[in-house]
Amino acid sequence: MNDTLQQGALTGLRVLDLSRVLAGPWSGQLLADLGADVVKVERPGAGDDTRAWGPPWLSDADGQATGESAYFLSANRNKRSVTIDISEPEGQRIVKQLASKADVVLENFKVGGLAQYGLDYASLKAANPRLIYCSITGFGQTGPYAPRAGYDFLIQGMGGLMSLTGRADGTEGEGPLKVGVALTDVMTGLYATVAVLAALARRERSGEGQHIDLSLLDVQIACLANQAANYLVGGMVPRRMGNAHPSIVPYQDFPTADGYMIIAVGNDGQFAKLCKSLGRPEWAGDARFATNPQRVQHREELIALLRGVTVGRTTDEWVAVMEAAGVPCGPINSLDKVFADPHVQAREMRVEMPHALAEQVSLVANPIRMSESPVQYRRSPPTLGEHTEEVLSGWLDMTSADIADLHLKKIV
Numbered sequence: 255m256n257d258t259l260q261q262g263a264l265t266g267l268r269v270l271d272l273s274r275v276l277a278g279p280w281s282g283q284l285l286a287d288l289g290a291d292v293v294k295v296e297r298p299g300a301g302d303d304t305r306a307w308g309p310p311w312l313s314d315a316d317g318q319a320t321g322e323s324a325y326f327l328s329a330n331r332n333k334r335s336v337t338i339d340i341s342e343p344e345g346q347r348i349v350k351q352l353a354s355k356a357d358v359v360l361e362n363f364k365v366g367g368l369a370q371y372g373l374d375y376a377s378l379k380a381a382n383p384r385l386i387y388c389s390i391t392g393f394g395q396t397g398p399y400a401p402r403a404g405y406d407f408l409i410q411g412m413g414g415l416m417s418l419t420g421r422a423d424g425t426e427g428e429g430p431l432k433v434g435v436a437l438t439d440v441m442t443g444l445y446a447t448v449a450v451l452a453a454l455a456r457r458e459r460s461g462e463g464q465h466i467d468l469s470l471l472d473v474q475i476a477c478l479a480n481q482a483a484n485y486l487v488g489g490m491v492p493r494r495m496g497n498a499h500p501s502i503v504p505y506q507d508f509p510t511a512d513g514y515m516i517i518a519v520g521n522d523g524q525f526a527k528l529c530k531s532l533g534r535p536e537w538a539g540d541a542r543f544a545t546n547p548q549r550v551q552h553r554e555e556l557i558a559l560l561r562g563v564t565v566g567r568t569t570d571e572w573v574a575v576m577e578a579a580g581v582p583c584g585p586i587n588s589l590d591k592v593f594a595d596p597h598v599q600a601r602e603m604r605v606e607m608p609h610a611l612a613e614q615v616s617l618v619a620n621p622i623r624m625s626e627s628p629v630q631y632r633r634s635p636p637t638l639g640e641h642t643e644e645v646l647s648g649w650l651d652m653t654s655a656d657i658a659d660l661h662l663k664k665i666v
Contacts, residue, residue: 262289
């Protein structure tokens with residue numbers, strides 16, 4: 255892609271991405287989308303673990319699988335890939351040189367994992383005091399669990415999310431469930447990006463970099479939000495409630511003549527509009543349901559009454575009626591319907607980019623809309639080592655002969 259397009263908000267920022275899988279790469283992709291030059295360091299011959307996490311695979315122009323997984327494609331747009339064997343002293347030297355030219359390093363090795371290579375924060379800071387070094391681990395740099403490996407599914411369980419997700423005890427299909435996306439990894443990537451930008455802002459004032467310690471478990475607990483506050487303030491352990499809300503009624507899924515829909519009533523005025531839409535205006539004045547605290551108290555009675563009415567029309571019919579009345583409601587879409595939705599299409603949430611192994615790759619767009627420095631889709635997710643020579647010559651002024659020698663030694 256043409257790099258002379260309008261500059262992004264982070265144009266000129268250099269990021270060395272030593273991370274793999276999802277949390278670190280998600281942060282790297284977001285920084286890259288905003289204009290940073292993100293160089294992804296990968297193992298020669300293997301690369302990021304997620305390159306092998308398929309099917310599905312990207313297909314070439316003839317419909318044949320290319321070996322590039324959809325998982326990898328989801329988190330590595332706008333980056334450049336270099337291969338470097340950090341187990342070799344010469345590979346370590348190259349990464350140190352790259353880090354000395356970088357503004358930010360992202361890494362998600364186990365605690366202490368990079369120290370053996372001399373690539374830990376203390377070692378890299380000595381050569382680059384302005385460096386912002388972001389470490390992402392399952393459990394953080396301190397505490398009794400620090401040495402453990404952390405994976406999203408494990409953290410969703412340990413961090414309390416699965417205790418809140420799933421059908422209620424005593425109902426059909428009861429039991430804990432993980433979220434259908436590795437949400438803890440994604441949220442950690444977002445927190446990492448916020449932390450990096452905050453550290454960059456401080457560096458503008460102080461001239462100094464710093465170390466960022468991000469734990470998946472910490473992030474998961476922080477993102478329990480109101481549910482964590484409910485426990486800390488009220489002392490009651492929240493329970494699984496399926497799709498219902500602990501503090502607002504009605505705020506859940508309801509059956510229709512052809513499936514399900516969501517009704518999300520947030521105040522008493524909306525409830526009155528809902529009752530009128532359903533042809534039951536008298537419910538809004540019923541002493542059991544007139545205010546939200548009363549509706550929470552009489553949840554089971556109200557939900558049964560509502561379900562008895564919602565099954566009478568199709569989802570589309572109800573959505574049309576309720577939207578016209580100002581009642582928040584909507585369908586439960588499968589992904590084909592999501593990307594076919596006219597609003598989603600108008601927001602251009604699907605982007606097409608040329609790829610080295612295929613005519614095009616379809617990706618989910620970045621949701622950030624900035625008026626003066628919009629997201630640029632400069633590069634499709636890189637093939638393994640695609641930019642090794644370009645980066646080593648550009649960042650480190652290596653000659654073609656130098657790089658050829660590194661290839662011969664299998665360092666890159």
